[in-house]
Amino acid sequence: MANIVIDNIKKSFGAFQALKGVSLTINDGEFVSLLGPSGCGKTTLLRIIAGLETATSGDIRIGERSVIGLPPKDRGLAMVFQNYAVFPHMTVFENVAFGLRMQKADEARVKKQVEKAAGLLHIEPYLDRYPNKLSGGQRQRVAVARALAVEPGVLLMDEPLSNLDALLRLEMRTELKTVLQEAGTTTIYVTHDQTEAMGLSDRIAVVHDGRIEQVGTPVEVYNHPATRFVGSFIGNPPMNFITMPVNNGQVAVGAQTFAVPAKGSEIVLGLRGETVERTSTGQGLDIQVRVAEPMGPHLLLTGSILGQPARVILPATEAVKNGEIVGLKLDASRLTWLSPESGVSYPVAA
Numbered sequence: 001m002a003n004i005v006i007d008n009i010k011k012s013f014g015a016f017q018a019l020k021g022v023s024l025t026i027n028d029g030e031f032v033s034l035l036g037p038s039g040c041g042k043t044t045l046l047r048i049i050a051g052l053e054t055a056t057s058g059d060i061r062i063g064e065r066s067v068i069g070l071p072p073k074d075r076g077l078a079m080v081f082q083n084y085a086v087f088p089h090m091t092v093f094e095n096v097a098f099g100l101r102m103q104k105a106d107e108a109r110v111k112k113q114v115e116k117a118a119g120l121l122h123i124e125p126y127l128d129r130y131p132n133k134l135s136g137g138q139r140q141r142v143a144v145a146r147a148l149a150v151e152p153g154v155l156l157m158d159e160p161l162s163n164l165d166a167l168l169r170l171e172m173r174t175e176l177k178t179v180l181q182e183a184g185t186t187t188i189y190v191t192h193d194q195t196e197a198m199g200l201s202d203r204i205a206v207v208h209d210g211r212i213e214q215v216g217t218p219v220e221v222y223n224h225p226a227t228r229f230v231g232s233f234i235g236n237p238p239m240n241f242i243t244m245p246v247n248n249g250q251v252a253v254g255a256q257t258f259a260v261p262a263k264g265s266e267i268v269l270g271l272r273g274e275t276v277e278r279t280s281t282g283q284g285l286d287i288q289v290r291v292a293e294p295m296g297p298h299l300l301l302t303g304s305i306l307g308q309p310a311r312v313i314l315p316a317t318e319a320v321k322n323g324e325i326v327g328l329k330l331d332a333s334r335l336t337w338l339s340p341e342s343g344v345s346y347p348v349a350a
């Protein structure tokens with residue numbers, strides 16, 4: 001069991017700064033995702049924690065002990081990386097048993113742990129096979145099972161589900177969460193998939209351009225994004241950003257008025273598409289609908305609000321035609337207000 005402290009980690013590759021001072025504490029038994037677009041520095045950070053890459057400056061502490069300078073094997077962690085390395089000359093059983101053999105576990109424990117991990121990842125039927133007789137997805141599950149079999153205090157995972165088909169991904173996501181919670185494993189999980197991060201994580205660290213832009217529970221980062229980047233990266237459809245005029249500290253839309261913290265004459269409204277309610281036009285914000293798409297569980301409207309691109313979601317039972325203007329009532333408690341200059345959101349009123 002261990003907590004992890006990432007303390008002002010910087011990493012440069014030549015003149016390029018991949019990590020620009022990252023700090024984050026992961027509590028004992030917590031599941032934290034590093035979520036961000038390709039190239040933002042997630043994998044580099046994970047490799048530095050693992051000891052596969054050296055930081056330019058900063059400290060990593062696992063269970064209070066600085067691990068900077070320690071080789072990966074002495075850091076008390078297990079890893080599952082995207083390019084899941086399974087040993088081709090070993091059966092699936094021996095692959096999963098690998099870490100336990102290294103620990104010189106007795107045969108009874110090896111068998112018990114391998115069976116437990118194999119059951120979890122649905123690879124029991126393949127235990128006697130060699131990896132070249134498995135699909136990519138099956139091999140990936142072997143790699144995850146191998147990491148879990150040793151019941152590590154800290155588990156680092158880099159897009160471990162990326163080679164699985166959508167249904168298996170969903171199933172594994174649920175199972176991973178359960179097993180890691182039960183084992184009390186401290187987990188850092190790298191992904192660019194916001195759905196995966198939302199579903200799995202106790203907290204999400206949103207990484208952007210070598211920095212952590214926000215750390216919070218999935219609900220916090222979704223409902224109260226700290227920046228425009230976070231609001232647009234998390235959520236499908238992404239948050240809408242609509243620049244609006246401010247008069248005497250108030251924004252008026254139809255019959256609705258909102259007190260806002262803006263200093264200047266404009267503010268950006270961050271609007272989650274599903275927080276609106278249909279009303280008559282002119283009562284709230286009106287959307288000029290370009291396309292209305294029935295999505296099954298809901299109706300997606302794409303168009304413009306105050307001449308700015310917008311997407312909102314209405315219940316599937318609503319009927320809207322392409323080209324129609326639809327009135328939307330806003331829920332004051334679900335709105336985010338952001339500075340037009342910095343893209344940073346104003347704190348939520350207590």
Ligand SMILES: Nc1ncnc2c1ncn2[C@@H]1O[C@H](COP(=O)(O)OP(=O)(O)OP(=O)(O)O)[C@@H](O)[C@H]1O
Pocket residue numbers: 013016018036037038039040041042043044045192
């Ligand atoms: N060994 C290296 N030499 C030079 N540049 C590197 C090296 N490793 C990574 N980078 C650069 O550092 C940046 C961060 O890379 P990193 O792999 O951490 O991103 P990522 O967020 O994990 O992206 P992805 O999801 O695509 O893996 C990228 O711009 C990448 O090109």
